[in-house]
Amino acid sequence: KQQEQKLSLLFNQTALAAIEWNADLEVIAWNSAAEKVFGWSVTETLSLHASDLILPQKVKPREIPIIKAPLTSMGGTNNINENVTKDGKLIICEWHNTPLVDEEGNIIGIFSLVNDITERWKIREALREKEEFLRSIYEGVDYPIFVIDVNPDGTYLWADINPVAQHILGINLDETSGAFSPKLLLQKLAKGCLGKAEECVKTGRTIHYEQVLNIEEKPTFWLTVITPLKDIDGRIYRLVGTCTDITQRKQFESALQ
Numbered sequence: 001k002q003q004e005q006k007l008s009l010l011f012n013q014t015a016l017a018a019i020e021w022n023a024d025l026e027v028i029a030w031n032s033a034a035e036k037v038f039g040w041s042v043t044e045t046l047s048l049h050a051s052d053l054i055l056p057q058k059v060k061p062r063e064i065p066i067i068k069a070p071l072t073s074m075g076g077t078n079n080i081n082e083n084v085t086k087d088g089k090l091i092i093c094e095w096h097n098t099p100l101v102d103e104e105g106n107i108i109g110i111f112s113l114v115n116d117i118t119e120r121w122k123i124r125e126a127l128r129e130k131e132e133f134l135r136s137i138y139e140g141v142d143y144p145i146f147v148i149d150v151n152p153d154g155t156y157l158w159a160d161i162n163p164v165a166q167h168i169l170g171i172n173l174d175e176t177s178g179a180f181s182p183k184l185l186l187q188k189l190a191k192g193c194l195g196k197a198e199e200c201v202k203t204g205r206t207i208h209y210e211q212v213l214n215i216e217e218k219p220t221f222w223l224t225v226i227t228p229l230k231d232i233d234g235r236i237y238r239l240v241g242t243c244t245d246i247t248q249r250k251q252f253e254s255a256l257q
Helices: 002-013 033-037 057-071 116-139 165-167 185-204 249-254
Strands: 019-023 027-030 077-084 092-101 107-116 144-151 154-159 208-213 218-230 236-245
Touching: 002 218, 019 033, 027 092, 033 107, 033 249, 057 107, 092 116, 144 185, 154 165, 154 185, 154 249, 185 208, 185 218, 185 236
Parallel strands: none
Antiparallel strands: 019 027, 019 107, 077 092, 092 107, 144 154, 144 236, 208 218, 218 236
């Protein structure tokens, strides 16, 4: 009796939606957290089928087999599904489903713990879209961009260079399996850039500098801008550099002189 009371207390007071289904996917138990997530009261849900409670019409054919999976798997399942509330609102939920087994070892139902992750999912999707947008810019611009990671111990790691920079420097990261290091860069560029990177980290400000590099045996002039990126604690964790070819401008200035 004490054990039943403990289980009942846990079932009703957990912050997660807790649902017990029978082998026909009909509701046996439904806690108050499930009421908040899905909008159905306990009395409304008893003996109702899962497809009538939580599944949007468009996903029923593919989601019902997923819900039934614990009935044939002793290990249980974890999945993220699109669900629907009583008032028709679409939500994203994270499900942890465990088969319920009787004394003879037969699976007689499913116990589910459900977490509404709709807001977290929206934030993640927004971040993913933003990353894709920034990646398209990074790969699509017609000037070199490089990224240097700043480790907590004060060391630096060449993280990436965009396709334009790879083309100018004659580097193909696909052929190196992403094993990018200063050795792949022109030594003068790597040495000079890391020196400026240290200056950027020490001052905490964006820096500008000019340098001359021999590209295809020809001297070219570059204006480089290195910008520090800070985390929420104010530590500089990454440097982003952009390079502009100013060779024509330098030649023009020389001609004017």
